[in-house]
Amino acid sequence: LVLSQDDVNYYEYMINSGFASKLVATKNGIKNEYIDANGKTSVGNYDLVPIVDEFIKDHPDFSYRGDKGTLAVTGYNGVLGYRTSVSQYGDTAKTKRETKKALKVVAALKSDGWNFASHSWGHLNMKTSSVADVKLDTDRWEKEVQPVVGKTNILIFPFGADIGDWQGYQDNNEKFAYLRQKGFEIYENVDASHMSWGEMTTKYYRQARINVDGIRMTDDLNGTNSVLNPFFNTSEVIDSTNRNK
Template identity: 45%
Template sequence: MDENERQRRARLRMKKRRRQVLIGRTIVALLLVILAALCVFVVRDLVGGKKDKVTPEGKATEAAAVPGTESTAAESESESAAETETEAVDVMAEAKLKAAQYDYDGAMELLKSSPDYESNTEMQQAVTDYAMAKNSLVEYPIDQVTHVFFHSMIVDTNRAFGKGAGDPTTDGLNQVMTTMSEFTQIMQSMYDKGYVMVSLHDMCNVDENGNVTRGTILLPEGKKAFVLSQDDVSYYHYQDGYGLADKLLIDENGEVKNQYTDADGNVLIGDYDMVPWIDTFVKEHPDFSYHGHKGIIALTGYNGILGYRTDIAYKTRENLDSFQQAWFEQHPDFDEAAYNKECEDAKAVADAMKATGWEFASHTWGHINVGQKSLEGIQTDTEKWLNYVSPLVGGTDVIIFAFGADLGDWTGYTTDNEKFNYLKSQGFDIYCNVDSTQYWVQFGSNVTNGGQYMRQGRRNLDGYRMYYNPEMVEDLFDAKAVFDPARPTPVPPM
């Protein structure tokens, strides 16, 4: 082989090696690129894998699982199961409360509507138990429902009675008021005797045309239905300084309580009158309330309602009485904005009360005697109540007469009773006087426009009744045992 051939072959080998080196480098480069890409994806998933991804539709979805997320999914499933269990417990508790208040239909309906009912044997057993309990109820005679009432409670007997007999306010409080000590004992006695609070609207049904028919009350054997009401829950100016509550309000827990100013000027929040006391008692004794119903509050309007100065006089400062004039002297900055705030606060309290089973009634705007007042006078008074009280309490079809008066005698309202015809036309279907007998209920018919009504007598449980007629309340409590020794005696006669 000559020299030229050897050089040619050497050049071919060099080219071959260069191609091999180039190919090898290219392969290495490609491998490095692939490896780098894989590293980027892994790092991204490790760092951001827990974030939600967005689909083309713009909806968030859970990221693909990466190592270490299995425990998070398990925790979510555990939390979901715990929430479901909590909801089931809440439903059971709510149903139990309804059943305790004799609303077995409501309890069963609540349980059956739960999404857990088909798989929850405890719920199913409760429905069976409630159905049996409902079957044991008996219908309580509507004509034997008693109706008891109070005025605002005396908290501090020293201030209420401290001025002694002869002071007009002290004498009036002694006659028609009840002390908190007496009230709590009366309610406990009635609870112990099997009494259960019902609504006037449990006693009757009112259709859209104002026709009134008998209702149905179902209670366990031995239980006794009663209606509870309270008059004049306005915290009148004349009561200032006599040891009664100032007003009702909504506390920091969203509950209706009283504001009360003690003898030293300390402002306290608590159960200082009937409404919050009953609320607390029913929490502890739910079976004292029929279907969650509580009492009915009869309101005038001339000093406002519930302790708030909501009457139009506080806005216009016109036609003020001496108490109102004195109040404005103590509150010279009370303006239209303050008046509007009083109305807002009063309405908020009324709404909160209704949400927890309370109802409202007219007690006439000016605490008038409807038996003595002319038709024109009743019309003027009713218009004021409908304008300045009704919007704050959401309206009512109940009127509880002041002074225990009435529109007619015991035989019933007739078609020629103009006062009744007028009040009926204004939407009043239920009428209550003061009768003081154990029970008195009347359903009327054949009156103007085909309308009907229910009428019920009430029993005053106050200083006068306990002192002069203790035998008239023996079915409820022992008046001599309850009577507050702080009361001046004799109680002034009416």
């Protein structure tokens, strides 16, 4: 089982929408900060990371060799809820403070079994974008995000949009050539047509992920796609009281 979460950035558009606002390092481990509609701030298990951490306390065998999961981050709004992007917010004292806070959280996450992946800088659809745009975006991620989360060899495609087809990455694929040059060796797309598949070559490893989200759960409940069935029963975990809201 490969567990990953995309967009662990707590974007600006999420403010006042019921989402957590950031990840924070506390004496009780990594938690989320959450600000309710009245402006009250709470710290607790409001997103994937602390929920998985709590689960593993009771089920340590779920964490194979201490590994927990991979967090895929973009960079245009900063990372983990901290506004670290210099190109977005400027090279200011505030940006530096935010970066320092983010570095502390990243260190705590890594020491506790969490890994990081690139999700591109600007949530770029690498399949439809030009080679020039892929290069520009990758360079910006390397410049702004890598210094915060560290170097990674994992690329999780935004939108699950792969740069190759079923035949894999050919030698004339300029996007792959550049990404490989930048150190990426593991490529993750989204494919809910099968429970799992992977492709290993001497140059890369590529595999599919299943999007566990509202779209996939709705398909499961409607009977149009049952790919989640080996993992859990959707009708037992979904909040049916809010399904039509």
